[in-house]
Amino acid sequence: MLLTVKTKLHPTKDQHLKLLRTMERFNEACNYVSEFAWRNKVFDKVTIQKNLYYDIRSQFGLSAQMTVRLVGKVSESYLADRSCYHEFKPHGAIIYDQRILTIKTLDACSILTLEGREKISMSFGRSQPLDLKRVRGQADLVLIKNQFYLLIVVDVPEEPQIQPKEIIGVDLGIVNIATTSTGEIFSGKKCTESREKYTRIKGIFQSVGTWNAKKHLKKISKKERRFKNDTNHCISKQIVAEAKDTQSGIALEDLTGIRDRVPGYKALTSAIGKWAFYEIAMYIRYKAHMVGIPVYLVDPQYTSQQCSHCGYTSKENRKTQSDFFCIDCGHAENADINAAKNIASRADVNQPIALRPEPKRSGRWKGKPTTLVVGS
Ligand SMILES: [Zn+2]
Incomplete structure (x- = not known):
């Protein structure tokens, strides 16, 4: 069973700014992709990527993996609803995967920003079923009330279902x-x-x-x-x-x-x-x-x-x-x-x-x- 565990990040002031800049740039690029997608009515990520990959990388200075992720984010949002143009807010979520986010211990993660990787400390709430071996590489970085959180996907083992008496x-x-x-x-x-x-x-x-x-x-x-x-x-x-x-x-x-x-x-x-x-x-x-x-x-x-x-x-x-x-x-x-x-x-x-x-x-x-x- 996949659960999403919410983790609070504790960046330094400098790291906070780096994350913020990365997030804003990521969503700026999302809007660039969204305009292209909407104008040309092209919504599948492979085609978008073919057309825009190098543009995005050179214009926004984003890493290869982040580029792939943001194209995916825009494409998915249009697959869910194609009735109107989608605008992405400056502080919308960044989608991370194991190539740009590493979680090796329970108290810190290594996360990619525009200015390279940062090791940022983090903490979990109570009663959370977190087992590091179960952490998938995928997570959303979100900003809630000026506080960064990671929504980490965890694969929690299920016992085989019983035949109830x-x-x-x-x-x-x-x-x-x-x-x-x-x-x-x-x-x-x-x-x-x-x-x-x-x-x-x-x-x-x-x-x-x-x-x-x-x-x-x-x-x-x-x-x-x-x-x-x-x-x-x-x-x-x-x-x-x-x-x-x-x-x-x-x-x-x-x-x-x-x-x-x-x-x-x-x-x-x-x-x-x-x-x-x-x-x-x-x-x-x-x-x-x-x-x-x-x-x-x-x-x-x-x-x-x-x-x-x-x-x-x-x-x-x-x-x-x-x-x-x-x-x-x-x-x-x-x-x-x-x-x-x-x-x-x-x-x-x-x-x-x-x-x-x-x-x-x-x-x-x-x-x-x-x-x-x-x-x-
Ligand atoms: Zn009765």
Whole structure:
């Protein structure tokens, strides 16, 4: 499984300038190529390269490999969308490969700039599955808020997928962040408390509005983000561990396009914090992948209104947020556990119609950030 690991670079002032100049030149050249491509309606990289290779090298002073990479970047962007001219921002990503970027230790890399190679120190965020032997040569150099990062592609070994004996359904929510069909409830109480606390503090700083207050605000937002991230990591880890111990597969609701389907979803996401659902689902999926636990995505409709005992579906079944009571068969249960059971049964191997296994990922690097970015 290919993961993209985000690494912070710590260049000296001089190195920072060198990287910046290289990045600007790289994107300047991208625009030069883009103009040619758009004007002549030529989008495949071989033809572009044939026509422009020497021009680019002499006009922009870029290395052979960087030239190849930038032609690839422009070509790929047009292959994705040919409806208009593409302009590249001065601080767009530079795509590096093993010929122009070397990572031999965890704390530094050797990276090509306009003025030759530079050895630049770097650091990884927490909980990152980085094994140097697994680092592919490919990486994107990006500039975020005047800070350079490398998005490094890492090939993480996956264990062969097990043949699950059971399915654990996982219901994601706000009051309870995650609930499993086996009765495990991960409460969102702490998250809600912390969110309220941070919102309060942020409100105070926002109303002050001074430079210093803004700095504090930034710090607090970062802290809050880290707390959410840690919580999601922790919960997903426990769910995957349970699945592994019991040789079970995991079923999640397929949340693609949920915004269009579920009324009130917008209000929901702003309450829980954007992407929180996606983040925890993503963590579960990648942690499961690494240990060979299959993950199934199921139709999320009416999972909270359906009775997990008899199948009767009605709004009336769910009187309150926490209680489920089937008006048909009288089955009573915690509402989230009931929903998680529905999710599990929808993924049950005996009901293949409801089963939608995750799309298989290609093991080959295709020049784009792959599955997900972990760490900060
Ligand atoms: Zn029932």
